[in-house]
Amino acid sequence: MKKQKGLALIKSDGEIEQAESQIVELSKRIEFYLTEYSVELLASKMNKGEFVVPSYQREYTWEQDRKSRFIESLILGLPIPFLFFWEMPDGRLEIVDGSQRLRSIEEFVLGDLRLGELQSLTALSGFKFSDLPESRQRKINNRSIRGIVLNEHADEQARFDMFERINTGSKIANMAEVRRGALAGPFMDLIIELSVLPKFVALAPVSKKDLNEREHEELVARFFAYSDGLEGYKDRPSEFIFNYVKKMNVEAANDPALAARYRTRFQEAIDFIEQVFPYGFRRALKGKATPRARFEAIAVGSRLALDERPDLTNEDIDDVTPWLTSDDFTTVTGSDGANAIARLRERTGFVRNRLLGE
Template sequence: MSKAQKVVEPSADDILAAEAQIVSQSKRIEFYITEYSVEILAMKVRDGEYEVPAYQREYTWEDERKSRFIESLLMGLPIPFIFFWEMPDGRLEIVDGSQRLRTIEEFIFGGFRLGPLEQLTHVTGLTFKDLPQSRQRKILNRSIRGIILNEHADEAARFDMFARINTGSKIANTAEVRRGALIGPFLDMIIDLSTSQEFVAMTPMSTKSVREREREELVTRFFAYGDGLDDYRDRPSDFLFQYSRKMNETFKSDPALVDEYKRRFYATMKFVSQVFPNNFSKTARSSATPRARFESIAIGAASALVEDPAIASKTTAELGIADWIEDPGFIKVTNSDGANARSRLRDRIEFVRDKLVGKS
């Protein structure tokens, strides 16, 4: 702390206000801890007794991750808590843990065959029913702890818990966390744009990437980085989360912004599709849309259209794109080394902008 900074001692009223706020927020999260056997959990998933809310992910775990999780279960390693919300009708909504629960059900009742395992190599390739009955019983009897929020925990509290559990973790990717924790008009727009025919056609990617909402990630980056990097601190997940939270509130107070942002997006996509031969991909047959390449072209093009709207009517040849799209300079600014550093992010956006408006 510098000498110029003065410590302001809290007043008695400040302390009372702080305590009142803690009490108020604590009442939003009332919970109890319980334990369930693996058998009960698997049966409830199989019988559809658990509610999977809209903000939870689809079943996206690949076989390798499922197998690794089951290996941990078989070895008796600690399993993270499952978080539930007790609905007014007594059923339980899964706040966090749907991937684990569905993997357990698939192994116990769905005939899931384990892939290559790191420790239990002799178990590789087996199903639950292949195991000795004594081992089956031990697995079914194993307990997993759950935290149950009572019915007084409101929707906002559940979303907040989901975000705090998952932000910065590998359990859910950042697009999934934002979708889960930040439902609102801005996120609704992101989902709408990411599934539009035009955008899907311009952004080839694997089925796995689609299921993990990579297109939502790209659209969010388009707006967040395009609106300015002043608050960016080389941590994209934090920046995009805070930006999305802010824009949800902004859209609520000014609904007309939705149409304005959509116009910006579609105008940019139309321009890119007209003048960039492979859109955001490296080749015509590419099955991937690299993030750094997307950011440079999409946000650079949007910035260029603002600076010089006349380029919207120019052709690929008039813009000289073929002269630099394979240039070592462009390849350098769009490679993955240090891709999330603010300086690198700004460099790749400005590279495309300057080329399109004829500054370099």
């Protein structure tokens, strides 16, 4: 029983035991060791394919200036963030975080990367590695970068958790990249297939950056996960969607007809949204972005309405513009506490109820 002491609550023995048990259980998934590599060895291992860039990692997107700034930091001996790897069963290391840095090192040391305009080492602007005297090449090659390696017993969720925590504050699209690689399977294949449907892409425009980070896959995954029910949702969308896709991969493998059913669910909703919502998921006719909370409200709310009334069409619905531009809709799709389950249900229920006239 909890006892009040001042303003604090004293935890019961049962609560303390449950917390300790959870720490022990989750800690079992995290087994790692520290390592340190010279720049020369890092470049060599990248070149030989001993470091594996997984499919969920984005393309080599660093622009020339960013590569040059990183190499400048390396030459100056400034601290370089840890590299994170997962030890694959065959002994190679999958890059969990650091692929852009590693590819820049390989391109500079073994390739033809020519440094751009540098901020500190201005005299090195325009240099390639081969332009440097051998003494400086050796000094650069001898510099080391530390790494953390999750061993092969770490499961998919452990790798996912590590990537998420490393990238705290980054866009959750990165999680779409992780799911693509860590959760390969028939349901993930369906998500990828639907994410490039021309009609969907037209209704849900995203920036070039978000497109490269697979934002459309993230939106499709959210549509299925949230419209399929929120059992087990604990205000952590990345973990919830990861577990949902993992479960659906298994179900789709055991039921060959499942993919067709879910494809139809998605396409019906998109066709309906195209007919009913004048701007699709955009805020305005010429909008170039798809806010996630707005997408969830419209996409999931529409699917819930169609589940209730499969024969629902635009002819049964009054103009949605008045409530779509109302303060109430703006409030329920606001960013404040957007991932809380109550807010998620509120915004999807808002659209469902308006479409059904309730």
